[in-house]
Amino acid sequence: MIKINDLCFSWKTTPVINISNLHIQTGKHLFIEGPSGSGKSTLLSLLAGVLTPNSGGIEVLKQPLTSLSSSQKDSFRADHIGFIFQQFNLIPYLSVIDNITLPCSFSTIRKQKAITRSGDLKSEAVRLLKALGLTGEDIFQRNVNELSVGQQQRVAAARAMLGSPEIIIADEPTSALDSAHRDAFISTLFNECDKENITLIFVSHDSSLKKHFNHHINLGAINNIKQEQQ
Amino acid sequence: MAIFSLAFKSLLNRKFTFLITLFSIAISVALILGVQTLKDETKTSFMKSISGTDLIVGARGASSQLLLSSVFHIGNTTNTIKYDSYKEISQLPVVEWAVPISLGDSHKGYTVMATELSFFDHFSYANKQSLSVQSGEISDDMFAVIIGSDVAKKLNYKVGDNVVMTHGGGEIDGHDHDNIPYFISAILTSSFTAIDQTLIISLEAMEAMHTEHNDFHSALPSEQSTRTDTQQDDGHKHEQHDHDAHNNHDTHNDHAAHNDHDDHDDHDEHAAHNDHDDHNDHDAHDEHAAHNEHNEHNDHDAHNDHNDHDAHNDHAAHNDHNDHDAHHDHHDHADHADHAHQHNDTPEQRIARLLQIKPENINAVFIGLTSRQAVLGVQNYVNNYKNEPLTAIMPAVALQELWAFFAIAEVALDIVTVFVVLVGLLGMLSIILMSLNERRREMAILRSVGARPGHIFALIIGEAAAVCFSGIVMGIALLYGLLFALQAPLANHFGFYLDINFLNLNDLWVLATIQISALIIAIIPGVLIYKTSLSDGMNIKF
Numbered sequence: 001m002i003k004i005n006d007l008c009f010s011w012k013t014t015p016v017i018n019i020s021n022l023h024i025q026t027g028k029h030l031f032i033e034g035p036s037g038s039g040k041s042t043l044l045s046l047l048a049g050v051l052t053p054n055s056g057g058i059e060v061l062k063q064p065l066t067s068l069s070s071s072q073k074d075s076f077r078a079d080h081i082g083f084i085f086q087q088f089n090l091i092p093y094l095s096v097i098d099n100i101t102l103p104c105s106f107s108t109i110r111k112q113k114a115i116t117r118s119g120d121l122k123s124e125a126v127r128l129l130k131a132l133g134l135t136g137e138d139i140f141q142r143n144v145n146e147l148s149v150g151q152q153q154r155v156a157a158a159r160a161m162l163g164s165p166e167i168i169i170a171d172e173p174t175s176a177l178d179s180a181h182r183d184a185f186i187s188t189l190f191n192e193c194d195k196e197n198i199t200l201i202f203v204s205h206d207s208s209l210k211k212h213f214n215h216h217i218n219l220g221a222i223n224n225i226k227q228e229q230q
Numbered sequence: 231m232a233i234f235s236l237a238f239k240s241l242l243n244r245k246f247t248f249l250i251t252l253f254s255i256a257i258s259v260a261l262i263l264g265v266q267t268l269k270d271e272t273k274t275s276f277m278k279s280i281s282g283t284d285l286i287v288g289a290r291g292a293s294s295q296l297l298l299s300s301v302f303h304i305g306n307t308t309n310t311i312k313y314d315s316y317k318e319i320s321q322l323p324v325v326e327w328a329v330p331i332s333l334g335d336s337h338k339g340y341t342v343m344a345t346e347l348s349f350f351d352h353f354s355y356a357n358k359q360s361l362s363v364q365s366g367e368i369s370d371d372m373f374a375v376i377i378g379s380d381v382a383k384k385l386n387y388k389v390g391d392n393v394v395m396t397h398g399g400g401e402i403d404g405h406d407h408d409n410i411p412y413f414i415s416a417i418l419t420s421s422f423t424a425i426d427q428t429l430i431i432s433l434e435a436m437e438a439m440h441t442e443h444n445d446f447h448s449a450l451p452s453e454q455s456t457r458t459d460t461q462q463d464d465g466h467k468h469e470q471h472d473h474d475a476h477n478n479h480d481t482h483n484d485h486a487a488h489n490d491h492d493d494h495d496d497h498d499e500h501a502a503h504n505d506h507d508d509h510n511d512h513d514a515h516d517e518h519a520a521h522n523e524h525n526e527h528n529d530h531d532a533h534n535d536h537n538d539h540d541a542h543n544d545h546a547a548h549n550d551h552n553d554h555d556a557h558h559d560h561h562d563h564a565d566h567a568d569h570a571h572q573h574n575d576t577p578e579q580r581i582a583r584l585l586q587i588k589p590e591n592i593n594a595v596f597i598g599l600t601s602r603q604a605v606l607g608v609q610n611y612v613n614n615y616k617n618e619p620l621t622a623i624m625p626a627v628a629l630q631e632l633w634a635f636f637a638i639a640e641v642a643l644d645i646v647t648v649f650v651v652l653v654g655l656l657g658m659l660s661i662i663l664m665s666l667n668e669r670r671r672e673m674a675i676l677r678s679v680g681a682r683p684g685h686i687f688a689l690i691i692g693e694a695a696a697v698c699f700s701g702i703v704m705g706i707a708l709l710y711g712l713l714f715a716l717q718a719p720l721a722n723h724f725g726f727y728l729d730i731n732f733l734n735l736n737d738l739w740v741l742a743t744i745q746i747s748a749l750i751i752a753i754i755p756g757v758l759i760y761k762t763s764l765s766d767g768m769n770i771k772f
């Protein structure tokens with residue numbers, strides 16, 4: 001479902017990614033680790049079609065990204081990929097519900113899926129929040145800055161899962177959480193992904209999380225770029 | 231659409247900076263519209279200064295100069311035309327009416343304009359509105375003054391108050407015509423023209439102020455004892471007699487000529503004059519004799535009743551003659567001398583009432599024609615007038631020409647306001663630019679959920695559009711608030727009537743330009759964020 005062939009990417013003149021071959025199957029939970037600066041975030045941006053490779057091919061859901069125009073890549077991302085960042089995932093001026101339903105502003109496919117699932121966007125958002133362990137009307141109405149970091153990360157996960165995209169990409173989503181919250185977060189995330197048959201690509205420094213995943217990649221190992229820094 | 235609601239919510243999130251930007255744009259919008267409104271209103275009120283007058287005739291010279299002096303009472307009043315020219319022009323068959331005006335005096339800085347009563351029938355401003363009276367009534371008394379509303383308000387004058395005019399513009403102290411006081415007979419309602427700052431008197435009164443009538447004191451039926459006691463020179467008294475005889479003459483020019491001579495030392499000439507006029511009035515000799523007698527009496531210290539009585543008789547006869555002549559020469563104001571106010575008159579006023587002299591020179595003539603088609607013909611006639619060099623101007627045309635002089639000031643004002651608006655928009659730009667860095671994360675989140683760089687661009691543009699649009703709306707509200715607040719004070723303190731209209735097409739163009747400029751300016755931060763959102767990928771930088 002994700003195929004990478006001879007992928008090369010450089011930030012300006014500095015080569016960051018050089019991966020000859022990588023295949024990820026549908027529904028797999030992939031754990032990507034690697035030292036800081038090894039290009040993990042860069043790789044995720046390439047997979048999401050935000051960055052364009054210098055050479056080589058990326059195929060996502062049988063769609064070669066290199067053949068898409070940049071706006072087609074943007075709609076492709078909106079339709080098929082959910083993203084969770086390390087922290088500060090939420091737009092501060094939007095309510096919890098508005099933050100979750102944000103992808104529907106850019107993807108009619110996900111909007112349709114969410115509506116067929118729960119009738120309307122709001123109840124689908126509430127369903128996802130409940131599945132992730134966030135209950136109580138007061139939380140939905142609160143300003144997102146009034147949520148704890150753990151709650152914020154679960155709201156971000158709910159957004160990534162809304163409208164069942166085929167792929168969820170998480171860039172160090174647990175690094176701001178303490179270990180108890182981290183484990184709870186990962187297990188709810190896994191549950192949801194399993195139910196929806198979502199492929200999860202998870203980046204972390206934290207090798208203690210490795211055990212939850214059935215696939216692991218060490219970017220330092222598969223990346224042919226020699227690390228000068230750090 | 232989603233992106234605009236995002237832009238709006240994003241703005242609400244930054245209320246404080248948003249409000250500051252809003253105010254700066256609102257103020258600049260109010261300023262630019264306000265300046266436009268003031269410009270338009272100034273022009274309209276300028277153009278409304280005179281209407282219904284087809285031609286203004288004055289001495290040969292620049293049309294703007296004639297317009298300024300006759301309509302706005304600004305500038306030079308030394309260019310005069312002959313009263314006779316006015317008479318002749320007014321007799322043209324196409325001339326429906328003609329009103330002479332004479333300027334040159336002032337009262338506490340306000341212009342004194344001498345004219346005829348018909349001025350109030352014919353002068354009109356704005357859309358052919360006539361001057362109307364706010365209190366009192368327009369009196370035909372020779373020493374009545376009708377004052378403009380501003381004069382009354384600023385100097386706190388009421389009907390019946392007495393005022394004294396000052397010679398010239400009042401630059402030199404002690405040139406008051408205080409021997410000829412006027413009583414206020416009427417206060418005009420505000421016309422928002424120069425008339426509001428004007429005192430209107432009769433031509434005869436104006437002439438009386440400017441003529442040295444001391445020589446005539448002995449002609450007065452009473453009180454002359456006190457005046458004549460002060461006169462010692464025998465020769466002087468003789469001259470008085472000559473002048474008295476001259477009163478019986480038909481033409482003013484003779485009078486004026488004599489009046490101009492301060493010292494009439496050439497006795498013989500006057501005597502000759504007398505002889506020459508003998509055939510006109512054979513009574514003159516008798517009167518002369520009577521006067522001589524009278525003067526001799528004056529030389530005596532003691533006054534005896536008999537002599538006084540004689541003198542009175544003489545003067546009564548004199549008076550009759552004078553009235554008669556006045557009737558012949560000028561049809562109006564003939565019975566001024568009999569007016570109720572006469573009992574308060576100073577000797578100078580009494581003399582003036584007796585003499586009823588029209589001025590020899592006037593400043594301008596307002597003319598109404600029987601048909602508009604005649605304008606060019608009459609203008610041509612006046613411009614080629616045979617007896618003296620004259621100019622005739624069409625007020626509407628001259629107003630337009632004069633307004634063109636202000637065009638440069640208008641442009642300067644426009645430039646300033648354009649820069650004020652530009653500063654307002656630059657303020658908006660800097661606030662958007664400053665927000666960009668703290669909003670990179672927001673942009674990355676939007677990108678991650680599928681927003682295109684174009685959406686991010688539109689978000690910035692949309693924000694600028696919203697800020698500018700609210701700024702414009704607020705600016706309009708501010709403008710009308712100010713206009714309504716300033717309307718009364720402007721009218722009261724500056725005599726400037728501000729007509730409040732809805733925004734005109736030009737204003738809407740200005741507003742559209744501001745809105746479009748805001749969008750164009752927002753392209754700068756829009757492009758910046760477009761580029762960063764492309765190059766940053768989805769890395770969230772902290």
Ligand SMILES: Nc1ncnc2c1ncn2[C@@H]1O[C@H](COP(=O)(O)OP(=O)(O)OP(=O)(O)O)[C@@H](O)[C@H]1O
Nearest residue numbers: 011016035036037038039040041042043765766769
């Ligand atoms: N926008 C950018 N412009 C230029 N160079 C960049 C940019 N973003 C990242 N890099 C460089 O690319 C390399 C890989 O960065 P990347 O963020 O992918 O590392 P990472 O593995 O995600 O690190 P970390 O674990 O610290 O998040 C680094 O050397 C970084 O300096």
Ligand SMILES: [Mg+2]
Nearest residue numbers: 040041042171
């Ligand atoms: Mg990273």
